[in-house]
Amino acid sequence: MNRDFPKTHLLAAGSLSLAVTIMLLLSPSSEVEANRISIPLDITKESAHNDHAINQQTADSPSSEIVPSTPETQITDISSAQWDNFEVKKGDTLSTLFKKAGLNDKIMYQVIAGHKSNKQLANIYPGETLSFLMEESNEVSQIRLQRSQLESLVLTRGDNGKFTSEEVFIEPEVQLAYAEGKIDSSLFLAGQKAGLKQSMIMELANIFGWDIDFILDIRSGDSFNLIYEELYIDGNKIGEGNIIAATFNNQGRELKAVLYKDRKGDQNYFTPEGHSMRKAFLRSPIDFARISSHFNLRRKHPVLHTIRAHKGTDYAASRGTPIKATGDGKVIHAGRKGGYGKAVIIQHGQKISTLYAHMSKYARGVRNGARVKQGQIIGYVGSTGLASGPHLHYEFKVNGVQKNSVKVKLPQANPIHKSEMAEFKKQTRLYLSQLDTLSQSYRLAAN
Numbered sequence: 007m008n009r010d011f012p013k014t015h016l017l018a019a020g021s022l023s024l025a026v027t028i029m030l031l032l033s034p035s036s037e038v039e040a041n042r043i044s045i046p047l048d049i050t051k052e053s054a055h056n057d058h059a060i061n062q063q064t065a066d067s068p069s070s071e072i073v074p075s076t077p078e079t080q081i082t083d084i085s086s087a088q089w090d091n092f093e094v095k096k097g098d099t100l101s102t103l104f105k106k107a108g109l110n111d112k113i114m115y116q117v118i119a120g121h122k123s124n125k126q127l128a129n130i131y132p133g134e135t136l137s138f139l140m141e142e143s144n145e146v147s148q149i150r151l152q153r154s155q156l157e158s159l160v161l162t163r164g165d166n167g168k169f170t171s172e173e174v175f176i177e178p179e180v181q182l183a184y185a186e187g188k189i190d191s192s193l194f195l196a197g198q199k200a201g202l203k204q205s206m207i208m209e210l211a212n213i214f215g216w217d218i219d220f221i222l223d224i225r226s227g228d229s230f231n232l233i234y235e236e237l238y239i240d241g242n243k244i245g246e247g248n249i250i251a252a253t254f255n256n257q258g259r260e261l262k263a264v265l266y267k268d269r270k271g272d273q274n275y276f277t278p279e280g281h282s283m284r285k286a287f288l289r290s291p292i293d294f295a296r297i298s299s300h301f302n303l304r305r306k307h308p309v310l311h312t313i314r315a316h317k318g319t320d321y322a323a324s325r326g327t328p329i330k331a332t333g334d335g336k337v338i339h340a341g342r343k344g345g346y347g348k349a350v351i352i353q354h355g356q357k358i359s360t361l362y363a364h365m366s367k368y369a370r371g372v373r374n375g376a377r378v379k380q381g382q383i384i385g386y387v388g389s390t391g392l393a394s395g396p397h398l399h400y401e402f403k404v405n406g407v408q409k410n411s412v413k414v415k416l417p418q419a420n421p422i423h424k425s426e427m428a429e430f431k432k433q434t435r436l437y438l439s440q441l442d443t444l445s446q447s448y449r450l451a452a453n
Contacts, residue, residue: 088139089137089138089139089150090107090137090138090139090140091135091136091137092106092107092135092136092137092138093133093134093135094130094131094132094133094134094135094136095132096132098130098132099130100114100127100128100130100136101114103130103136107138107140107146108144109138109146113146116167116168116169117146117149117161117169120161120168120169120170120171121168121169121170121171123170123171124161124169124170124171126151126159126171127149127151127159127161127171130151131153134151134152134153135150135151135152136149136150136151136152137149137150137151137152145163146163147162147163148160148161148162148163149161149169155176155239155244156175156176156177156178156239156244157173157174157175157176158173158174159171159172159173159174160172160174176239178237178238178239178244179237179238179239180235180236180237180238180247181235181236181238182233182234182235182236182250183233183234183235183236184231184232184233184441184444185200185201185202185231185232185234186200186229186230186231186232186444186445186448187199187200187229187230187231188227188228188229189224189225189226189227189228189229189230190226191226192224193207193210193211193220193224193230194207196230197210197230203245203246205246206234206246206249208293209248209249210230210232210249210252210254211293211294213249213252213263213275213283214252214254214256214261214263214283215288215289215290216283216284216285216287216288216289216416217261217283218254218256218261219289219290219412220294221290221294221295221296221297222297222412223256223257224256225256225257228254228255228256228257229254229255230252230253230254230255231252231253231441231444231445231448232249232250232251232252232253232441233249233250233251233252233437233440233441233444234246234247234248234249234250235247235248235249235250248265248273249263249265250264250265250437251263251264251265251434251437251438251440251441252264252441253441253445261277262277262278262438262441263275263276263277263283264276264277264278264434264437264438265434265437266422266430266433266434267433268426269426269429276421276422276430276434278434278438280421280422280427280430281418281421281422282418282419282420282421284380284419285416285417285418285419286333286334286354286416286417286418286419287332287333287354287358287360287380287402287416287417288330288332288333288380288381289332289411289412289416290321290332291321291329291330291331291332291360291362291398291400292321292323292327292328292329292330292387292398293328293330295321295322295323295327295398296321296322296323297319297320297321297322297412317401317408318361318363318399318400318401318402318408318411319399319400319401319410319411319412320397320398320399320400321387321397321398321400322396322397323387323396323397323398324387324396325366325386325387325388325389325396326366326386326387326388327386327387327398328369328383328385328386329362329365329383329384329385329386329387329398330380330381330382330383330384331352331360331378331379331380331381331382331384332360332380332400332402333352333354333358333360333380334354334377334378334379334380335352335353335354335355335359335360335377335378336352336353336375336376336377336378337350337351337352337372337373337374337375337376337377337378337384338351338352338353338359338374339351339374340368340372340373340374340376341374342390342391343363343391344391345391345392346361346363346364346391346392346399347363347364347365347388347389347390347391347392347393348363348364348365348366348367348368348385348388348390348391349361349362349363349364349365349391350362350365350368350372350384350385352378352384357404357405358402358403358404359403359406360400360401360402360403361399361400361401361403362384362385362398362399362400363391363398363399363400363401364387364388364389364390364391364393364396364397364398364399365385365386365387365388365390365398366385366386366387366388366389366390366396367385367386367388368384368385369382369383369384369385369386372384372385402414
């Protein structure tokens with residue numbers, strides 16, 4: 007019997023990366039050992055923090071709760087059987103959709119003019135659904151813009167004939183699942199065999215990406231296991247949430263991470279001892295890109311054909327691949343810089359700066375003086391300047407001196423504060439314990 011276990015809150019899902027970057031991981035593969043299983047997680051409300059309490063329930067009948075975005079918001083009965091639904095397609099406008107429903111532009115303007123928040127209705131995108139509820143008098147009484155399975159905008163006609171809008175958010179039921187895999191050729195293939203979606207594999211890589219270079223460090227025989235969230239509405243799975251706890255075994259060393267939400271509501275991944283998994287810098291500015299040229303003080307330049315020190319790391323990637331800032335900082339240069347072509351330089355505190363060169367273009371808002379966050383896209387791969395083809399040239403400087411970005415020791419982010427350590431242990435110990443128990447149980451069963 008397949009069993010999962012619900013959790014009473016939803017943690018926000020992390021960011022997705024492009025499929026084409028993941029495909030760089032793939033290589034000819036033999037059989038990959040991996041599994042995804044759902045088994046009882048012995049975690050109870052009494053022993054966990056209130057925000058992380060879990061009540062046992064079978065996966066055959068998960069409940070879903072529809073909740074308003076604020077306590078004051080009242081959700082209208084929006085039974086889909088009563089609605090005329092129109093999928094928004096490319097080229098559609100609000101006017102064309104109203105006409106499909108038998109309504110003219112005059113009515114459309116009356117709806118939008120009912121309240122300033124009603125103007126949100128005009129922001130429609132392909133893939134969304136616009137629905138109309140008509141009365142017997144052929145007047146529209148409600149309009150619903152379904153933006154996603156979890157979010158919609160509902161406009162209701164009042165007694166005065168004017169429409170008012172409310173944003174409706176559905177909080178899905180959250181259940182926990184367990185997966186593990188053994189790598190034969192790539193993390194992507196092992197994760198896929200374990201039943202994990204692309205976004206979950208990427209999130210796993212992002213969690214451990216400060217300690218593991220997933221291009222250079224991965225070896226056959228490495229393994230991983232994780233407890234993660236699955237999201238349900240009315241018993242139907244709609245996707246995954248966050249990874250709650252995970253272990254990655256890489257070349258004989260075991261790394262563990264667990265998600266913790268602090269008193270301010272911020273959540274990040276930490277080691278079981280409370281040290282941040284997030285370092286002050288990402289190891290690589292491009293997801294899963296291949297290093298085409300290492301830091302080398304005696305390299306022959308591919309364009310000038312002379313011995314010239316290569317004081318950076320080159321990442322081979324197709325034109326247009328997003329480039330991420332490896333740390334928080336301030337842009338001190340965004341423009342052309344000699345042989346670097348289009349380049350961005352970011353200052354991180356007093357001692358460290360990073361340089362990103364040969365870009366095809368800059369990301370929106372990236373200019374001199376702009377503040378950027380770690381992981382923020384700052385530009386796109388190109389071949390401007392002295393470049394033989396599309397790639398990113400990346401430099402990591404300490405006190406103005408270039409260092410090998412692949413080997414330099416990265417400073418750590420702040421650990422759990424002493425005042426929160428007891429709460430941290432309380433929230434995370436059961437997840438970590440269950441992760442170990444499930445891994446051991448599966449190994450025993452396999453043998």
